[in-house]
Amino acid sequence: MHFRAASPIVFGLIPFMGIGVTSAQRPDPAAVIRDLDAANISRHNNLLEYSNVEHYAVYRGKDRRPAAEMTVRVTYKKGVGKSYTILKQSGSGIVLKFGLHPLLENERAINDPAKVAQSWFTSSNYDMKLKPGVTRVIDGRNCLAVAISPRHKAPNLVEGTLWVDTYDHTLVEVEGVASKKPSVFAGTTTMMRRYVKMTGYAMATHAHAESSSFFFGHTAVTIDYSDYQFQFQTSR
Numbered sequence: 001m002h003f004r005a006a007s008p009i010v011f012g013l014i015p016f017m018g019i020g021v022t023s024a025q026r027p028d029p030a031a032v033i034r035d036l037d038a039a040n041i042s043r044h045n046n047l048l049e050y051s052n053v054e055h056y057a058v059y060r061g062k063d064r065r066p067a068a069e070m071t072v073r074v075t076y077k078k079g080v081g082k083s084y085t086i087l088k089q090s091g092s093g094i095v096l097k098f099g100l101h102p103l104l105e106n107e108r109a110i111n112d113p114a115k116v117a118q119s120w121f122t123s124s125n126y127d128m129k130l131k132p133g134v135t136r137v138i139d140g141r142n143c144l145a146v147a148i149s150p151r152h153k154a155p156n157l158v159e160g161t162l163w164v165d166t167y168d169h170t171l172v173e174v175e176g177v178a179s180k181k182p183s184v185f186a187g188t189t190t191m192m193r194r195y196v197k198m199t200g201y202a203m204a205t206h207a208h209a210e211s212s213s214f215f216f217g218h219t220a221v222t223i224d225y226s227d228y229q230f231q232f233q234t235s236r
Contacts, residue, residue, distance in 0.1 A: 027144055027166070029130035033123050035169035036146075036162070040120040043201050044078070049231040051075045052203075053087070056103070058095050059220040068095035072104065082111040099216065110156050119156050121171065126150055128162075135166070138173055138194070142166040153180040158191065171195050171202040178211075188212075199230055 052074050057066040068091030072084045084104045089096055110119055118125060126148040134145035143163040150157035160176015178189040191209035195202040207223040 027130060032130055032144065032146060032164060032169050033128045036128070036164070036171070037122045037124075039169075039171070039201070040117075040122050044117075046233050047076075047078065047201070047230065048233060049075070049077045051227075051229045052225055053227040055224045055226075056100055057222045058091070058099055059222075060095075060216060061218055066091060068092045068100060070096065070100045076111070079113050081113055081116070082108055084108065095216070099219070099221075103221075106156075118154075121148065121162060121174070124151075125157065131161075136163060138163055139196075141172055143172050144169075148174075148176070150179045155180050155189070165197075170197050198228060199232070203228060 054072050054074055056070045056072070058068045059065075060067045068089070070089040071087045073087055074082055074084055076082050084107070089100070110116065127150075129147045131145040131147055136143050136145065142165070144166050146162040146164060147160075148162055149159055155178050157179045158174060158176040159179045160174065162171060163173040163175075164170060165172055173192060173194050175192040176190070178191065189209055189211035191207065193207040194205050196205045197203075204223075204225045206225070208220065210218070210220045212218045
Protein backbone atom coordinates (compact mmCIF):
# COMPACT_ATOMS: atom_id res chain seq x y z
CA MET A 1 0.00 0.00 0.00
CA HIS A 2 1.54 3.31 -1.07
CA PHE A 3 1.05 6.37 1.12
CA ARG A 4 1.91 9.98 0.44
CA ALA A 5 2.88 12.20 3.36
CA ALA A 6 1.40 15.44 3.66
CA SER A 7 -7.55 15.24 11.74
CA PRO A 8 -16.13 17.17 19.39
CA ILE A 9 -14.29 18.19 20.69
CA VAL A 10 -14.94 18.74 24.46
CA PHE A 11 -16.45 15.31 24.89
CA GLY A 12 -18.71 15.32 21.86
CA LEU A 13 -17.96 17.49 18.83
CA ILE A 14 -16.59 17.17 15.39
CA PRO A 15 -15.58 16.03 11.65
CA PHE A 16 -15.27 18.54 8.72
CA MET A 17 -13.66 19.32 5.28
CA GLY A 18 -13.63 21.66 2.23
CA ILE A 19 -12.32 22.44 -1.28
CA GLY A 20 -13.38 24.81 -4.07
CA VAL A 21 -12.84 26.64 -7.31
CA THR A 22 -11.92 30.20 -8.22
CA SER A 23 -13.76 33.09 -6.65
CA ALA A 24 -14.62 36.39 -8.28
CA GLN A 25 -13.96 39.76 -6.68
CA ARG A 26 -17.55 39.76 -5.53
CA PRO A 27 -18.08 36.22 -4.27
CA ASP A 28 -21.06 34.29 -5.52
CA PRO A 29 -22.84 32.86 -2.43
CA ALA A 30 -24.24 29.94 -4.41
CA ALA A 31 -20.77 29.06 -5.72
CA VAL A 32 -19.27 29.07 -2.22
CA ILE A 33 -21.92 26.67 -0.91
CA ARG A 34 -21.73 24.52 -4.05
CA ASP A 35 -17.97 24.17 -3.58
CA LEU A 36 -18.33 23.21 0.08
CA ASP A 37 -20.79 20.49 -0.94
CA ALA A 38 -18.51 19.28 -3.74
CA ALA A 39 -15.51 19.14 -1.38
CA ASN A 40 -17.14 16.56 0.86
CA ILE A 41 -18.27 14.39 -2.04
CA SER A 42 -14.86 14.56 -3.73
CA ARG A 43 -13.02 13.71 -0.53
CA HIS A 44 -15.34 10.80 0.22
CA ASN A 45 -15.07 9.40 -3.30
CA ASN A 46 -11.31 9.77 -3.72
CA LEU A 47 -9.74 9.27 -0.29
CA LEU A 48 -9.40 5.54 0.39
CA GLU A 49 -7.42 5.73 3.59
CA TYR A 50 -5.47 8.12 5.78
CA SER A 51 -3.75 8.12 9.13
CA ASN A 52 -2.51 10.83 11.45
CA VAL A 53 -1.39 11.47 15.01
CA GLU A 54 -3.64 13.45 17.36
CA HIS A 55 -2.55 14.90 20.69
CA TYR A 56 -5.31 15.69 23.21
CA ALA A 57 -4.82 17.88 26.29
CA VAL A 58 -7.51 18.59 28.91
CA TYR A 59 -7.36 21.65 31.15
CA ARG A 60 -9.64 22.17 34.15
CA GLY A 61 -10.60 25.54 35.61
CA LYS A 62 -7.74 28.03 35.39
CA ASP A 63 -4.98 25.42 35.41
CA ARG A 64 -2.12 26.06 32.99
CA ARG A 65 -0.94 22.47 33.12
CA PRO A 66 -3.13 19.79 31.54
CA ALA A 67 -5.06 17.52 33.88
CA ALA A 68 -4.66 14.72 31.35
CA GLU A 69 -3.02 14.14 27.97
CA MET A 70 -3.36 11.48 25.31
CA THR A 71 -1.60 10.82 22.01
CA VAL A 72 -3.34 8.53 19.55
CA ARG A 73 -2.75 7.17 16.06
CA VAL A 74 -5.92 7.54 13.99
CA THR A 75 -6.63 5.42 10.92
CA TYR A 76 -9.51 6.12 8.54
CA LYS A 77 -10.58 3.58 5.92
CA LYS A 78 -13.31 4.24 3.40
CA GLY A 79 -16.34 2.09 4.11
CA VAL A 80 -14.99 1.15 7.56
CA GLY A 81 -14.62 4.40 9.50
CA LYS A 82 -12.00 5.43 12.04
CA SER A 83 -9.98 3.39 14.50
CA TYR A 84 -7.84 4.70 17.33
CA THR A 85 -4.64 3.34 18.85
CA ILE A 86 -3.52 5.02 22.07
CA LEU A 87 0.23 5.65 21.87
CA LYS A 88 0.59 7.21 25.31
CA GLN A 89 -1.50 8.83 28.03
CA SER A 90 -0.85 10.55 31.32
CA GLY A 91 -2.53 12.55 34.07
CA SER A 92 -5.84 12.14 35.90
CA GLY A 93 -7.27 8.66 35.54
CA ILE A 94 -10.77 10.08 36.04
CA VAL A 95 -10.37 12.59 33.20
CA LEU A 96 -8.93 9.90 30.95
CA LYS A 97 -11.68 7.39 31.76
CA PHE A 98 -14.67 9.71 31.74
CA GLY A 99 -13.42 12.40 29.36
CA LEU A 100 -10.91 11.40 26.70
CA HIS A 101 -11.78 7.72 26.29
CA PRO A 102 -15.50 8.51 25.71
CA LEU A 103 -14.42 11.26 23.31
CA LEU A 104 -12.62 8.71 21.15
CA GLU A 105 -15.65 6.40 21.26
CA ASN A 106 -17.86 9.31 20.23
CA GLU A 107 -15.55 10.10 17.33
CA ARG A 108 -15.64 6.47 16.24
CA ALA A 109 -19.45 6.52 16.30
CA ILE A 110 -19.68 9.79 14.36
CA ASN A 111 -17.43 8.37 11.66
CA ASP A 112 -19.51 5.24 11.15
CA PRO A 113 -19.84 5.02 7.34
CA ALA A 114 -23.63 4.88 7.68
CA LYS A 115 -23.72 8.16 9.65
CA VAL A 116 -20.65 10.22 8.80
CA ALA A 117 -22.31 12.23 6.01
CA GLN A 118 -24.74 13.63 8.60
CA SER A 119 -21.84 15.57 10.16
CA TRP A 120 -20.39 17.10 6.99
CA PHE A 121 -20.48 20.86 6.43
CA THR A 122 -22.93 20.65 3.54
CA SER A 123 -26.15 22.41 2.56
CA SER A 124 -28.09 19.22 3.29
CA ASN A 125 -27.03 19.40 6.95
CA TYR A 126 -26.83 23.16 7.38
CA ASP A 127 -28.57 26.34 6.37
CA MET A 128 -25.62 28.31 4.92
CA LYS A 129 -25.49 32.03 4.20
CA LEU A 130 -22.49 34.04 3.02
CA LYS A 131 -21.98 37.10 5.25
CA PRO A 132 -21.69 40.02 2.79
CA GLY A 133 -18.51 42.02 3.24
CA VAL A 134 -17.27 40.01 6.24
CA THR A 135 -13.65 38.93 5.70
CA ARG A 136 -10.68 37.87 7.80
CA VAL A 137 -7.05 36.89 7.27
CA ILE A 138 -6.19 33.49 8.84
CA ASP A 139 -2.64 32.16 8.58
CA GLY A 140 -2.03 34.52 5.66
CA ARG A 141 -5.15 33.39 3.76
CA ASN A 142 -7.91 35.85 2.88
CA CYS A 143 -11.19 34.33 4.03
CA LEU A 144 -14.94 34.80 3.56
CA ALA A 145 -17.44 34.19 6.36
CA VAL A 146 -20.32 31.72 5.95
CA ALA A 147 -22.96 31.60 8.69
CA ILE A 148 -24.08 28.03 9.43
CA SER A 149 -27.13 26.77 11.31
CA PRO A 150 -27.82 23.01 11.59
CA ARG A 151 -31.03 21.71 10.06
CA HIS A 152 -31.35 19.46 13.12
CA LYS A 153 -29.71 19.68 16.54
CA ALA A 154 -26.93 17.33 17.63
CA PRO A 155 -23.83 17.66 19.87
CA ASN A 156 -21.53 17.29 16.85
CA LEU A 157 -23.28 19.95 14.74
CA VAL A 158 -22.19 23.56 15.09
CA GLU A 159 -24.08 26.84 15.16
CA GLY A 160 -21.58 29.43 14.04
CA THR A 161 -19.29 30.45 11.19
CA LEU A 162 -17.22 28.76 8.51
CA TRP A 163 -14.23 30.73 7.26
CA VAL A 164 -13.39 29.71 3.70
CA ASP A 165 -10.52 30.70 1.43
CA THR A 166 -11.58 33.59 -0.83
CA TYR A 167 -9.79 32.09 -3.84
CA ASP A 168 -10.86 28.44 -3.86
CA HIS A 169 -13.48 28.22 -1.07
CA THR A 170 -11.44 25.65 0.86
CA LEU A 171 -12.41 25.40 4.53
CA VAL A 172 -9.92 27.27 6.75
CA GLU A 173 -11.67 27.46 10.13
CA VAL A 174 -14.94 26.67 11.86
CA GLU A 175 -16.04 28.35 15.07
CA GLY A 176 -19.24 28.29 17.07
CA VAL A 177 -21.23 26.39 19.68
CA ALA A 178 -22.60 22.87 19.75
CA SER A 179 -26.24 22.96 18.67
CA LYS A 180 -27.16 20.48 21.41
CA LYS A 181 -25.66 19.75 24.82
CA PRO A 182 -23.98 16.34 24.98
CA SER A 183 -25.81 15.60 28.24
CA VAL A 184 -28.11 17.18 30.83
CA PHE A 185 -25.04 17.69 33.03
CA ALA A 186 -23.06 19.69 30.45
CA GLY A 187 -23.27 23.39 29.64
CA THR A 188 -22.79 25.10 26.31
CA THR A 189 -19.78 23.88 24.34
CA THR A 190 -17.84 26.44 22.30
CA MET A 191 -15.33 25.28 19.73
CA MET A 192 -12.99 26.19 16.90
CA ARG A 193 -11.04 24.06 14.45
CA ARG A 194 -8.32 25.19 12.05
CA TYR A 195 -7.57 23.51 8.70
CA VAL A 196 -4.74 23.43 6.18
CA LYS A 197 -5.07 22.33 2.57
CA MET A 198 -3.25 19.04 1.98
CA THR A 199 -3.27 17.13 -1.33
CA GLY A 200 -6.28 19.22 -2.41
CA TYR A 201 -8.37 18.80 0.76
CA ALA A 202 -8.77 20.72 4.01
CA MET A 203 -7.48 18.69 6.95
CA ALA A 204 -7.59 19.69 10.61
CA THR A 205 -4.40 20.94 12.27
CA HIS A 206 -5.62 22.38 15.58
CA ALA A 207 -8.83 22.47 17.60
CA HIS A 208 -9.93 24.04 20.86
CA ALA A 209 -13.18 23.61 22.77
CA GLU A 210 -14.54 24.70 26.12
CA SER A 211 -17.53 23.67 28.18
CA SER A 212 -18.79 23.33 31.72
CA SER A 213 -20.25 20.21 33.24
CA PHE A 214 -21.65 19.02 36.54
CA PHE A 215 -18.88 16.44 36.83
CA PHE A 216 -15.78 18.24 35.50
CA GLY A 217 -16.58 21.93 36.01
CA HIS A 218 -15.06 24.28 33.42
CA THR A 219 -12.99 22.26 30.96
CA ALA A 220 -10.93 23.12 27.91
CA VAL A 221 -9.66 20.58 25.39
CA THR A 222 -7.04 21.17 22.72
CA ILE A 223 -6.27 18.80 19.86
CA ASP A 224 -3.22 19.03 17.62
CA TYR A 225 -3.14 16.97 14.41
CA SER A 226 0.08 15.92 12.68
CA ASP A 227 1.87 13.27 10.62
CA TYR A 228 -0.77 12.78 7.93
CA GLN A 229 -0.41 9.91 5.47
CA PHE A 230 -2.84 9.46 2.56
CA GLN A 231 -3.89 6.83 0.07
CA PHE A 232 -6.11 7.94 -2.83
CA GLN A 233 -7.84 6.32 -5.75
CA THR A 234 -5.30 5.76 -8.53
CA SER A 235 -7.10 8.33 -10.72
CA ARG A 236 -8.60 11.48 -9.17
